[in-house]
Amino acid sequence: MRTLALFAALLLVGACSTPPKPPELEAFEKLRSDPAAAAASKRAPDLVLSADRLLAVSRDQWQSNDLDDSRYSALVGQIKLKHALALAEQDIAKKRMAVADEQLTAATDEQLRLQRDLNALNNEVALIKQLNDAAAEREKLAEQLNAAQQKASADKQTMAEQLAAERQKATVGEKISEVELAIKTADTVKAGTHAARPYSAALDMLARAQQEFAQGNFRAAETSADMARAKAEEATVMAKPIYAQEAQGAENKALAEALSRDAAAIPNVVVRRDIRGSLQRLVLPIPCSELFIKRDTIIAPGRDAILEGIAALLKKYASFPVQIVGYTDTRGRASELLAISLARSQSVYSALVLRGADAKRMLVSGQGGAEAISDNRTVAGRARNNRIEIIFLYQ
């Protein structure tokens, strides 16, 4: 019984207590306590005031256990408060937008200015790069030009050296040819015989010059060639007079032999050769009986035929000096004999000059009875001693 009474009392207390708060009211209160609600009350005070009134009504209705109305009031109050919050949010957003716009404009301006600066700087950098590139290119070209000039200079020098070498080679070759010519010239005067030492030296030098030339040692070859030429010329100079003398002698000998042969061909003339010192003589004795009558000194007419042959001989062998010497036998005074012999020589001289012989090369003399070639005691001997000798002189 007592338990039942206690249960009934608890039931009565429970029936009289406040019901649980509707969730709409709780949400409303939570929303109202949001810090943003303060800004909303400034932006839309009427709406917030109305919401506050509804909040109070909703609480009263909840306290009065009028839950449906409390829920309804809380919902409407929330709507009004949210409306106010939305308006406040719009203002904030507009303000943010304005600030952002302002800052964006400033930033855009700054960005444009910086971009201009950067563009200008980039242009400068590009320009400097171009200048540097151009400078580098110029330097490279200068180096290439320098290298090309050096190469050209080296080529030129090489060519000059080659040319000089070729010239030297040609010069040396020419000199060797000159040496060979000089040696041939020396050969013509028999320098090998008459100047054996310089000639041999010249040959040795020539051989050395040719060897050095073949080895490409042109300078040494030139020196050797010069020396060889000098030796060859020396040999030529040394041998030439000897050779000339020898040649002249040979020539004279040959000429004398020819003269002797030609003279022997003249009728009534017996040619004789004798030597006096270094001189040789070809003597053509003409009996006076062939030219003169008795003791006359003038050539008898019709007896000068023999002189034709003598004159022809004189003209043919014009280089020989000639003596015309008259001789007599020993009958008579010596002075008279000398005069006769001289006169007869003069007559022959004149006759020969008349026949074209060179007067200057002929020497006339009379020896009288001297140098008899036969016995004067006999008629035949005296006839032989009366004579005119045409003497050709040579070495």
Place this chain on the structure above:
Amino acid sequence: MIRVGSVILLVVTLGGWSNAFAGEADDLQNMIDRARQGAKDLEALDEHKAVTDEITFLRVWLDEAWKQRSQQHYDEVRAVLDRCDAQADMVRQRIVASQLSAQAAEREKALKRTRAKIDETKKAIEAATIQKAALGAKGRK
């Protein structure tokens, strides 16, 4: 005669009363339909999906209004419709606020991008200045 007249009067009165009720139901129906169309429009406006919950509440409340209207609880219908109007206004303002916030955020994003660009440009200027100095020194050699 009086009895017949009374009956006629009663019938006429009852008929008028009935017609009046039918007109109110139609009005409420039209209001609910307009409110639903408005909710659809708001949903389309809510590009950022900022008030999806609120629109859902609005639709639920309109359904409740329709239900009350079907039960001919016209006063309750009007009360719910009033709340829906307020909710629709609030939703519209919140959509506007979200759009403005999005625009502000977009501007701030653009500002951030511009500032980042400024920083990049400043760095590029610094690098170009150093490069210029180096090139100048190289050119003078």
